Amino acid sequence: MLRLLADENVPKRLVKALKDLGIDVVRLQDLGLRGISDKEVISLAKDLERTILTKDVDFSKAHLLRISEFGVIYIPYQPRKEEVLDVAARITKSE
Numbered sequence: 001m002l003r004l005l006a007d008e009n010v011p012k013r014l015v016k017a018l019k020d021l022g023i024d025v026v027r028l029q030d031l032g033l034r035g036i037s038d039k040e041v042i043s044l045a046k047d048l049e050r051t052i053l054t055k056d057v058d059f060s061k062a063h064l065l066r067i068s069e070f071g072v073i074y075i076p077y078q079p080r081k082e083e084v085l086d087v088a089a090r091i092t093k094s095e
Helices: 012-020 038-048 081-092
Strands: 003-006 024-027 051-054 072-074
Touching: 003 012, 003 038, 012 024, 012 081, 038 051
Parallel strands: 003 024, 003 051, 051 072
Antiparallel strands: none
16 A cells, blocks of 8 residues: 655645545644655655655655655656646556
8 A cells, every 4th residue: 555755845735636545645744844854754754654755856866765765756846736636646556
């Protein structure tokens, strides 16, 4: 089962769409962890055994990918409202 840790830059409506599709998603904001470093996000994802979902290009770089034990799903753009369900469906297929 896909378990995601949504970085603070992931649109709330995308997180909702994923949850509606049955994906287990936790947002950094819901954990009270806004503004933490990329390495702290990676450490938290490891502790929670979750894949990182992010729009932060830094997470697509080799030095961070190497230490992301449960992987990263990188969204390279801001999905428009009408694209959110399609993006969520594509993410669920990565399961």
